[in-house]
Amino acid sequence: MARPFLFLDVDGPLIPFGAPDYPLFPPLPGPADHPLLARLDPAHGARLAALPCELVWATTWFTDANDVVAPRLGLPPLPLVDEPADSEIDGLHWKTQPLVTFAAGRPFAWADDEISAADRTWVSAHHPAAALLHRVDPRAGLTEADFTTLADWFEKLAPTS
Template structure:
């Protein structure tokens, strides 16, 4: 998708696992309002086949990925004064598998060129590419891995306003997260 940098609304960059899928709470009970899904994105199926093969069990079928999603989050996100975009390792698979379950249209998706790696100097590997993709536009970012190192890097390397909002990966998005986004958007409009 083409990015319209001339639009006035800030971006809201969405990570899937953690903010939308509170995976860290598994295998306990699904949080209130969330539903359990079993999904088989092609990247997950490939990774599962590689794991099974490495274990000498290539005859077994890959097991679908357990995902918890709150179907009301799509409408709540769409109602915020932001342009939504995926900032997740799900990539375009978020449009195929997550958007329909949340009632969202296909969203622009950050295509990561950096290899997924451990933090370099405390900086999350996504941070520089996300800032480059934003191109100076205001943005908020929901992720379960943002840290003070990411905030400091964004402050130094991004000209526009930015909110890096941590979401607890055991709970996923909660009403206070939506309120923080609304307040930030109101103060930066």
């Protein structure tokens, strides 16, 4: 059985937009001197890689996610969902349809700060497998509670021996 996907957004979940006292991490050498990159928690890379899933970028950083973000998190280059939806549906996030298409019937979790009820309803109606649409608070980014929610959900999908 193929592993489920975890579709990852960058802005919000990995680069939080929290209060000015949000912890900043030492700068790392590399391209793109983006001012918010210091908000990336390098420990998130190992935590994400330890989840029993296949990581996939779902972000407007597009290829910069692999060129700039992944190395700072210690992640290898990841697949990227960057195809726009074939048509717009009122209230639906632009990523929703492409994620379901990319998943091709495999279970998936989606960690993003812009998930809405419309996205949940549409995925429920159009995706035959399990799906967790997990909204991350963009002020805090991924927290211990978010990692626990994701890990628990993936564990429930695992076949029992």
